[in-house]
Amino acid sequence: MAKQKKQVKAITAMSEDFAQWYTDICLKAELVDYASVKGFMIVRPYGYAIWENIVNIMDGEFKKTGHVNVAMPMLIPESLLKKEGELVNGFAPECAWVTHGGEGKLEERLAVRPTSETLFCDHWEHILHSWRELPMLYNQWCSVVRWEKTTRPFLRSREFWWQEGHTIHETAAEAEAETEQQLWCYANFCRDALAMPVIPGRKTDKEKFAGAEATYTIEAMMKDGKALQSATSHYFGDKFSRAYNVTFTGRDNTQQYPFQTSWGSTTRLIGAVIMTHGDDNGLVLPPPIAPIQVVVIPVAQHKPGVLDAAYALNDRLKAMGLRVKTDDSDQSNGWKYAEYEMKGVPLRVEIGPKDMEKGQCVIARRDTGEKYFVPLAELEEKVQELLKAVHENLYESAKKRLEENTFAFDKVEDVKEAMEKHTCFAKTMWCGNEACEIAMKELAGVSSRCMPFEQENLGEVCPVCGQPAKKMVVWGVAY
């Protein structure tokens, strides 16, 4: 049709250039804009509304398990940051430093927090006295700065918004349980709020967080087959407690070091949603986090009664507790359809003169494009049903894709060959040696994503060195 010519907001096809498709969605769905400092992003109202929904749902989950929110300072004195060697080595190269206050040079430079373990430890050193005060289950929502070399909206920006949970416990077992509990909290959140299946597991030593004793992760597969680390949970043992001299008086009246965890998830989750559900018409949002869950479009809205009919539908949907918008602007229908598809609104309700005659409306699904003619009396019921169906379909489709693009191998060459054909997840056994992990990167171009909790026995030996295998590892190309 000749009408195609006006598609000024059309985006690059996913199949043509996945990275460009991703960037197009970020900009054209009005999620972000670039800031004037390289690598920093402006999260625009629509993007921020998605983040707010993520925050609200996740924060509610944290509170169910007794976590409380706090706010820590943004700046960390260099001497404080450097008390724990491994963390410094991990983060110092990517710290932004404040060297001046007003016109005066500071005695000691201050790091803009890249993560806040050190701040929490410093605080706990002051306030912790007795085992009776444990556990301390803290979380904060804030932004952090890491001076990344290559940046992309949501996936890798120099500043990003996140939550960081930090807890200390009386015993190692409690802290380990907390670490695992929070990882499952993330995994469930991804399923229930983002319709995104993940592989939960443990990071190898090579991939674990600087300073952690153990790092757990949830890994998701994007539509291009690449892996996105979507959240992590760390167990620190008492390493930081000792480095920062955090102590308490135990039940036996001795001075003890608490056991610590931290866990985080970031605005990267928005990138994950884009690359898990999006298509060539734009964003596709799972209903729980969609800023607009249903958009009402009055068709031929100048005709008598149409707008009122649309507003009536709007009110009924709102009364259901849904986030609804009625677009009564004078844009054409086609424009509106395309616009809300770009923005990933899960359901579109149309009502026009013909519908009014028949006592019906039209509901269109964003995920499948299917249209339903629905008697007005059944609006609430049908919308509820379809929102549920959209979420389930998004989750099942993503799960199917994850399963169909994960393969077991027992030879390194086969991993390489599969990756060259199409980026995917490769499962192999592994001996546990870092040398073989590095070899896998060199020979097949993949890094270890995790050792899944759900282990399978694919064989007896490591495909790299032929020594006895200890673990099954999922390998992939990481974002």
Next chain:
RNA sequence: CCGGGUGUUGCGCAGUUGGUAGCGCGCUUGCUUUGGGAGCAAGAGGCCGAGCGUUCGAGUCGCUCCACUCGGACCA
């Protein structure tokens, strides 16, 4: 940090052998329209990424930055 690409109005682009900047969309106003990115008309909008150089003259040629972008390496 290494390599490739791109910077001209809000967005997308054109701009010849160097001669003082144009198109489409969007925007504003009015009218007409409305079941998949509407039509007509009249408007507004530019230090051509920045700096230095070559030249009588630079959007155009040279050098140096900077930004964005893609791919590596590194990382949420």
